[in-house]
Amino acid sequence: MYATPSMPTPYVPTFTGLRLNCFDPQTEQIHLIDIARGLSRTPRFAGQCKADYSVGQHALLVEQIAFRSLPAPRPEFLMGALLRCAHQAYMGGMVGPVKAAVDQLAPGALGQVIAKLSCAIERRFRLHLDMAEVVLINVAEREALRCERDDLGVDPDGCWPELHRTLRPMGIKRIEPLPADEVFQRFVNRAMAIMGDAL
Template sequence: MNIFSPTLAIVSQKGPTIMLASGKRFDLLDPSGSDFDIDDVAHGLAHVCRYAGQCRKFYSVAEHSILVSETVADFAYEALLHDAAEAFIGDITRPLKQLLPDYKAIEADIEEAINERFGLSKAAKPVIKEADLRVLAAEQMQVMAPECADWAVEAGIAPADITVRGLLPQQAKAEFLRRFSDLRP
């Protein structure tokens, strides 16, 4: 039974769902049972701005994911999809995430569904984490307020050799899908 609430603008099936740009529905409490594909992921990531939009120019999670993927020697496929859950739940800042334990559980379930759907290796996590931090340090120097990336110097993290281009959503989606096609096992 579908229940529509104009106040919440959600349709509930098994759990709260969101309508994807493709017309499919994504159930936040049953991500594995939801019908989604790489186009849905690419579209969502291309339209989500990093840093809660508080950067000097638009910078999508899709472009970030491409850069992390290009930074690693191994696990480039997994690196491309490391933030894929954000296609469905947005890019929540770390300080806010720490205040939302339910959010973190939902995110973990979505990540697991993505891992299963696309056959991602869990062994990739430490490699991707290091690359993600290096890209984070470099991108913050390029798109955030001055001194935002001082934490990286203090932590001894060498910024990745990347250039943030500020791709428009359509460009970011196309490049993300092209990289996915090149890397998919």
């Protein structure tokens, strides 16, 4: 996984037996099962909340909110929402303050890795979103964060003032953290329901 004299390019070995090159990710190195496996076992908020809550369950929540934002959403839009944080399946979750610290030490480096991974994932699943859809996914992400703050006991001191202007979306039930295996299966099932044979 790490660069060494014998392995100059960093690879991430995956659950399905693939190897993902973080510096030059290719579509054939990306598999839905690996994304579902990684996200279902990656803790949201670095695990610093009152229950075991994964990035995978967060992704399902973002897609659920995005689904309600349009009367007839395109499958590509819903898949884009579901895969909003898919790069974390390979990189792990990194909280905002740590991202900022890393960026100070190596300006732009982390962003480049995330961008390359995200672009490869978009190519793999043939996601072509317009700007309006990207904006709606970002809104869904923020609304999901509002739900998580309310239901999971994160941000007790109000470090996210922007959430004061974000309303909880209608019809979203209180979050009940799910076991990793259930999140994994729900993620795979939802992706298949959205894209079908296109996967």
